[in-house]
Amino acid sequence: MKLVPEPTIRRFARYLRLLDQLSDRGENTISSTALAQIAKASPSQIRRDLLALGALGTRGSGYPIHSVARELRKALGVDGVRPVYIVGTGRLGLALSQYTGFQQRGFRVVGVFDNDPRKVGTSYGRLRIRDIRSIAKDAAKDRPIIAILAVPAPSAQTVADTLVDAGIRGILNLAPALIKTPEGVVVQNVDITTDLLLLGFRIDQNRR
């Protein structure tokens, strides 16, 4: 597959969720127009986007949901299962460690870490909180590529450095802090306040 534009990738993730839902309802095919409706996009945009996966549609009847979903997974790199570490077991870290949605989307939480000795050793569900100091050793065994960083802002950079040393290639940063990583380690920032701001703005503008 050649280079896919960034906005298309964002939409890919949305399409995948929608198609999975449709699939659960027993649907087999969907037209660009119908998908556009529920995805809040234009039919031609859908066609352009899906075309990047190859010509999967059937003229006259639409797109086969199953194959498109499979190709989307392949394009997004979740055709297998990706092991993930969660670092930080505050309220947010714990909430995420219990979240079942990851598994359905190709991610599996295989380790939860903290630096607080009082927490290390206690169990939440199937996961036992491990000591952050053993993360490099553990990572050699679990081979996670991605880590979810859910620590307080002041320690974000230090912990991020530890993750990089442990061989992590991508960090989903939930801390409200900017972190620096060496070339080759990708950071994706998630900041719910940003989304709140954006929502507020859209309300004022009455944008949909």
Added chain:
Amino acid sequence: MKLVPEPTIRRFARYLRLLDQLSDRGENTISSTALAQIAKASPSQIRRDLLALGALGTRGSGYPIHSVARELRKALGVDGVRPVYIVGTGRLGLALSQYTGFQQRGFRVVGVFDNDPRKVGTSYGRLRIRDIRSIAKDAAKDRPIIAILAVPAPSAQTVADTLVDAGIRGILNLAPALIKTPEGVVVQNVDITTDLLLLGFRIDQNRR
């Protein structure tokens, strides 16, 4: 202010966070080049973006952090304080209700709701969990414009309808489900799995 493009708005939220941080460190001005550095954007993009707020920069020395931050807040509609409701007190809802970051950014959680009678009445910090059935009545008093929806996917739509009836104008939807709202009620979806997918993709492509 005339129409600001959507991508610019997204960046506005980021700039604001950075400028607040710089301000905390005692900085007074910053050049487009310096800001570009930490915001991972190009200097000319910064200048274009900030220009949409009016010509605030001083040639030769850069942008006055304070005024720019104030204008950003105005542009994003957070020059005052926005009251917010949180609906759903699972792990995630509770984590958010305790999150202190909102206040600093112009949002204040003024109510937390659930439908579980065993939870209603119990207190978390300064907030007492209230009954979802009284939300319309309460909203008439608290006048929240925004609600954060943190309920399980199957009940998302029903609860969203309740929120709309209570006069909510914008919903930050954390449930992994699509919700429909009447014209004039804005929905902003937050889905951490989508960000994980995006991160995974960027690792594969080695995009920064």
Added chain:
DNA sequence: AGGTGTGAATTATTTCACAGCG
């Protein structure tokens, strides 16, 4: 010198519109 404001050029993304396949 140093750094903004801004038209013009470039590049990216979306939409149009229609040929062509099932």
Added chain:
DNA sequence: CGCTGTGAAATAATTCACACCT
């Protein structure tokens, strides 16, 4: 027919490059 695939056109966003202020 209905609906995809796709060049071509239109629109949006970014970057260039430089005049101009302090």
